[in-house]
Amino acid sequence: GFARLDVDRARRTGDPEVVFGQGKTPEQIVGALTTLHASHPERAILATRLDGEARDAIRLALPDADVDDVSRTAVLGPLPTPSGRVLVVAAGTSDAPVAAEAMITARVHGTSAERVDDVGVAGLHRLLAVRDRLDDADALIVVAGMEGALPSVVGGLTGVPLVAVPTSIGYGTGAGGLAALLAMLNSCAPGIAVVNVDNGYGAGVHAARIARRARPRDAV
Amino acid sequence: GFARLDVDRARRTGDPEVVFGQGKTPEQIVGALTTLHASHPERAILATRLDGEARDAIRLALPDADVDDVSRTAVLGPLPTPSGRVLVVAAGTSDAPVAAEAMITARVHGTSAERVDDVGVAGLHRLLAVRDRLDDADALIVVAGMEGALPSVVGGLTGVPLVAVPTSIGYGTGAGGLAALLAMLNSCAPGIAVVNVDNGYGAGVHAARIARRARPRDAV
Amino acid sequence: GFARLDVDRARRTGDPEVVFGQGKTPEQIVGALTTLHASHPERAILATRLDGEARDAIRLALPDADVDDVSRTAVLGPLPTPSGRVLVVAAGTSDAPVAAEAMITARVHGTSAERVDDVGVAGLHRLLAVRDRLDDADALIVVAGMEGALPSVVGGLTGVPLVAVPTSIGYGTGAGGLAALLAMLNSCAPGIAVVNVDNGYGAGVHAARIARRARPRDAV
Amino acid sequence: GFARLDVDRARRTGDPEVVFGQGKTPEQIVGALTTLHASHPERAILATRLDGEARDAIRLALPDADVDDVSRTAVLGPLPTPSGRVLVVAAGTSDAPVAAEAMITARVHGTSAERVDDVGVAGLHRLLAVRDRLDDADALIVVAGMEGALPSVVGGLTGVPLVAVPTSIGYGTGAGGLAALLAMLNSCAPGIAVVNVDNGYGAGVHAARIARRARPRDAV
Amino acid sequence: GFARLDVDRARRTGDPEVVFGQGKTPEQIVGALTTLHASHPERAILATRLDGEARDAIRLALPDADVDDVSRTAVLGPLPTPSGRVLVVAAGTSDAPVAAEAMITARVHGTSAERVDDVGVAGLHRLLAVRDRLDDADALIVVAGMEGALPSVVGGLTGVPLVAVPTSIGYGTGAGGLAALLAMLNSCAPGIAVVNVDNGYGAGVHAARIARRARPRDAV
Amino acid sequence: GFARLDVDRARRTGDPEVVFGQGKTPEQIVGALTTLHASHPERAILATRLDGEARDAIRLALPDADVDDVSRTAVLGPLPTPSGRVLVVAAGTSDAPVAAEAMITARVHGTSAERVDDVGVAGLHRLLAVRDRLDDADALIVVAGMEGALPSVVGGLTGVPLVAVPTSIGYGTGAGGLAALLAMLNSCAPGIAVVNVDNGYGAGVHAARIARRARPRDAV
Amino acid sequence: GFARLDVDRARRTGDPEVVFGQGKTPEQIVGALTTLHASHPERAILATRLDGEARDAIRLALPDADVDDVSRTAVLGPLPTPSGRVLVVAAGTSDAPVAAEAMITARVHGTSAERVDDVGVAGLHRLLAVRDRLDDADALIVVAGMEGALPSVVGGLTGVPLVAVPTSIGYGTGAGGLAALLAMLNSCAPGIAVVNVDNGYGAGVHAARIARRARPRDAV
Amino acid sequence: GFARLDVDRARRTGDPEVVFGQGKTPEQIVGALTTLHASHPERAILATRLDGEARDAIRLALPDADVDDVSRTAVLGPLPTPSGRVLVVAAGTSDAPVAAEAMITARVHGTSAERVDDVGVAGLHRLLAVRDRLDDADALIVVAGMEGALPSVVGGLTGVPLVAVPTSIGYGTGAGGLAALLAMLNSCAPGIAVVNVDNGYGAGVHAARIARRARPRDAV
Ligand SMILES: Nc1ncnc2c1ncn2[C@@H]1O[C@H](COP(=O)(O)O)[C@@H](O)[C@H]1O
Ligand SMILES: Nc1ncnc2c1ncn2[C@@H]1O[C@H](COP(=O)(O)O)[C@@H](O)[C@H]1O
Ligand SMILES: Nc1ncnc2c1ncn2[C@@H]1O[C@H](COP(=O)(O)O)[C@@H](O)[C@H]1O
Ligand SMILES: Nc1ncnc2c1ncn2[C@@H]1O[C@H](COP(=O)(O)O)[C@@H](O)[C@H]1O
Ligand SMILES: [Mg+2]
């Protein structure tokens, strides 16, 4: 038989059901999406970490699903009405898959989500040019690989709650994301919280939970 | 001369000035508190990671400061009016210093803060007994050493934004907090964000920023 | 020539012969099974860590062998009469191969073995629903990847001897199973013993040795 | 106030209450022992990882307690009637404190406990001389530092359930016990389960739970 | 007898003799300074990593030596005429000892040396305010602990040769300087070279060798 | 859309634009080269870490580009007039790709570059035979894998600024380049600065910045 | 051009030339063997770490070479007259490639070499059965993966010089050979020296140098 | 009671008894020396890793013992007639304690032992000046901290059996001796065998076993 699906999560936490695709067969994933959608047709179901085969299988079996190749996700069922604003800030082009996963996750978890890319710290003028948008968000997700310095700089520019995502982009001692993770955990900018390497999903959930409960900004 | 104090942080981020006491002489700490207090007498200044000598020096030189031996902090100047509620949940007795640092930090950063202690996962009934209080908070700080399992269990019970703090409590492979840190980064409960080992300060700032912008709970 | 097979183990330890398939050619594995079976036709021989090619070769050469694709094992010869009860408790779907290896190993080593799946700590109600079965076992094997928190929670609910198996399920800092291993070694639940990452075999042997010598439960 | 004591453990697991002394003040330890003893005067309470100051405070405040300097433990209240036999096997003189902690823990958890010392693998004749005693036990605890090879050799000589304890005895790459821990986790002897470095307590609980439920040996 | 002093270094490399004080007795250090000074009275000799006792012994035995408590160095003999300009840029107050060691080393190795402090990346305006001075140097030494982000930001603002020094300032996963070291090795700013944690000396030598051979800046 | 290209770097740092090919599609790389070349046709653009597919795509789409299979780089646009001399010294045959990346990078960044190969420390006479060429350079790049000892020996023979590049050549504990990296960071030869494992690019930039500002050698 | 071949090694060290095949193309390897053989036709040349392609190329181009698939080596030219005896002792079947590389290396370096396999410590009787052969050797090479305990046991049985080779055989925390390496470095048996993981070559050279200079055993 | 002393080692291995002083009380050490000396008054007993207190206790209780403060050893009983020559080569002054432990150990184990100091690779001329003495030895012990490069250079100059000892001399990433250990394990010089960090004892035993069985050099 299948996994003991946790169909009750929404009641406990207000969050949608999510299928973690890694290490599952395409059949298991399609099956889980089908079952969860059947029990909650009025809610969006998210599937993450889908390889090419899994995405193909979903496109075939569940034509209504919204399948995305960059974020490697699929969404089945209607998106919730958004409340609050999440801004995803990414250091480099190669961080795009993680940033995209964070965005779609935040959106499925009930908030709106926008993105700013290629604002790595080695060319500071790029970040300073978008500085105003940082303060307009209810929650920030900052994605960076290599030395992972971007959250420190962003965190020094604004007091908006910020969650940092290290990516595995890098080579030599940077391969695997340890350098970026350590940098973010040891940031001298205050209040930065961190998720696992490449965990755009976790950052999206954290930020959405903040944003969807935030006071409207003119009320702050 | 002294450090180039970052006296402008409040305007940029809404946060108070904070002095990081580790690696500074008592004189440097008293000097920094004095200077910062002089430029912002209407705000609270926080000092963290104060050893015994530093706390004695502050008590002597700045009798108005509120010095605490458990959290190893000092506060100088009036506390802000609190907005929102932070709940600090700690696994064991030995996690108290970190939990206390998180609480005082959250309070100085503009929110109210309460605490629940000794609800480690090896005796689940203790946590289940306080379950209602979890959902009443605007942000949760979960502090645990050893295997760091508490955030996973709390995170499965509620959808309130949760930041986890690993502590260095443990021995053998647990000494230094790596086991707890890795557990929290790899939690199967969604949306958990993590700070550095023993960084109650960072968790307090992150949670306060969330709570003080949260919609009043009856409005959620 | 072949390996110097340790055909004498049963006399010394009461355990069956076991062939470790990893790093051996299909021919070497079939040869070892054949030789061991010839010298002890009345006992079950177990082979573990068999890749697809090895399983195919065994199915072809030894049609009487019981080959299993999930646990990646083969058993040749009659199973022993079971004595005592082992319960295998697994956190997630992806932990199934390791849980299955533990079960078949325990069974071949002389005890009965049952399984409970998908009771990860982020949805506690699932574990609490099967709580009674924990106390009915003579030995527990608890299998978990990611943050490896399940043994701590199970270990707090029962006094049955418990051996924990970390799995390599995870990504980022969780890839390879280090996070789960450290969590289990540092559990605040008392008396938890641990085997190597993905070592369902070792846990199965340990639990079987306990269960097959246990006093019948009504006698406890 | 104090820690939320887990006074209910005996009912759930059959185990006594235990106070973990590390990181607690002498006052906290004496207080916990006093409270726990008051609620269960008919049971033994164990305290572990007591430094010199804590042991002095217990000797003064609780003269009935049995305080031991080698294992750094204290026991308050009557020991249970033993059932089953645990044998503690230690590689070297320097492993004595960990071996002693394992023994007293096993005894307090309801089983009898004996010890064999100085049987390290570099002088094999010493172990072979006591070989018979291995098979007579219901559970074995094998304690070793340095390269941690002893459990592999013992585990190849007997089928009695065996839990291994790495110690932090060593220097250079051996300091801290990692070499011994890895050796034990990767033992080619089947069925060896491992606890944290220097965790004599955990091994004692695990072995006692096995031994006290074991069928009397003539019945095996 | 003494160490085989490398009295010939100046001829081979143009650099002065240097005594590495760590792990030497005060007598050994005073002896080495005396011998080296006797054979090259016209050159400066540098001693580094001097603890309090060593500094006291030098002050007593060699009153002409210039002993500094912050950098923990001593200089004996006349300083060389400086050629070229090194600028030392430090992130925080606690990085001062390493920054000071880099400065004195650069000066003894034949170049002038200046310093800018407290320009950590969490308050970017502080660095931007001194931006002009970066381009005026012939070589930059950038010193930072915690997440070690400063070299990435400085390296993006200027094309002056830059050597980065991670410091051991930090706690939790930041203790020991690994986070800062990895950040600097993985910087996305091009051309950053790195020395060992806390190795202000090595950075000073590297920068001095660059600066003292640099074309005068108006000639660039 | 594409990455936010940092087209302004030359003005800020005097360096050319560089495209980091790893983790980019051939189309993204060709696109970036085309765009950058269009905005600065008078300057060389460098692309690094190009796999076979990317090199093929560039050869097809940009026939004017200079594509090299050993260094895995491409150059588009006219090379700058060289100023100063960089010498690349490599320990073994297998270090050639990294040494070649360093050479072409140095050349594109405005200096001349030569190479000496196969002068590993286990056959010292080979290095001693080319000793004169070391002192003739304005900057040295020393490339070595395995135990990474070459920079220590070269650094003891000359005072020319030296940047060391560890390579990932090795096996067992040497795989990945950690042994070489640590050796270089801990060199007892003074003034050695280090870049990430296999980062020939970073060493090339660092050395070129030194060499192109160096005083002509007869003027030293 | 080719690598700067170290054709002079024999004069300096008495050892033959050796080609390290890893990371070289088949052409480079065949070329190196041809050149070295041409300059020393009277001596054996050894090539190690040859993958399938390289071995095929050698078989084709140099039919006189002795190519071996288990040890992945080739020998070209006449073997030297052996002096002294090396015994290679291996723990398990999977350690065969490393043991074979050690044997052929020792033989090429001027000594005779024999082998004993499958004497892992979990079945001690196997080793005790061959105990006499240990004392008959002039040098011992002990090869083991997993927990690497075999050298400790052998080293306690004999005073013959012993070099230990950890292999990468294992999984989970044993993958890569770290557990075996640490065990061997921390052996409580005196005088054990260790080479890199899977470095049968290095052990072969070390043992051959000992054996070929050893006094004939009846003269000891 | 005491440790189970291994009084039989000499018969098995030809080596003297040795007491490992670390982690033993002065009384235990004096007791062990006394017992061992009583049973073998005609042989030397060695004690290593003696702290100041232990050395004082030995001087008082056993005035005939030869106690040395640099190597932190004591020898009781007559030294054996030496056979063969060991040469200890040390890189720096700070490596003296380890080099001294290696020397005295080799001497007690039946060979003569000499020393060359301060021949680190950053000043190559110092090593080249003593090159002849390398070839005159029957076994070499090479001791180095920091980057541990000395064995690679020595190993390239001679074919004498060589055992390398990494020391814990260093700081930053070099603290603890890991850099030196890895360098020695990954040496490109053939045949280098390695012992644990700071294990002069182990190197002394290994080298003595080689030297005392070596053919007299004129007979080689
Ligand atoms: N306990 C703490 N852990 C980490 N960062 C801290 C802590 N306390 C203060 N800080 C940060 O350190 C800054 C002050 O550093 P300093 O100027 O060195 O006193 C504050 O603004 C905080 O951002
Ligand atoms: N999955 C496994 N993990 C660890 N050890 C195993 C496993 N399967 C078998 N073994 C051990 O490997 C031994 C057989 O090794 P071999 O002779 O190489 O087949 C068995 O007796 C077991 O002790
Ligand atoms: N091989 C390399 N290693 C490290 N960084 C590089 C390398 N090649 C290019 N870069 C850096 O990466 C930047 C370009 O990144 P991107 O915009 O992602 O192509 C360049 O400006 C360089 O600073
Ligand atoms: N410095 C040392 N490092 C490692 N092992 C040692 C050292 N000194 C003695 N030993 C070993 O420890 C054994 C004695 O241990 P013990 O019985 O605890 O005194 C000796 O026989 C040696 O094998
Ligand atoms: Mg980045």
Ligand SMILES: [Mg+2]
């Ligand atoms: Mg906990």
Ligand SMILES: [Mg+2]
């Ligand atoms: Mg889990």
Ligand SMILES: [Mg+2]
């Ligand atoms: Mg041991």
Ligand SMILES: [Mg+2]
């Ligand atoms: Mg910093």
Ligand SMILES: [Mg+2]
């Ligand atoms: Mg090299």
Ligand SMILES: [Mg+2]
């Ligand atoms: Mg083995």
Ligand SMILES: [Mg+2]
């Ligand atoms: Mg050295």
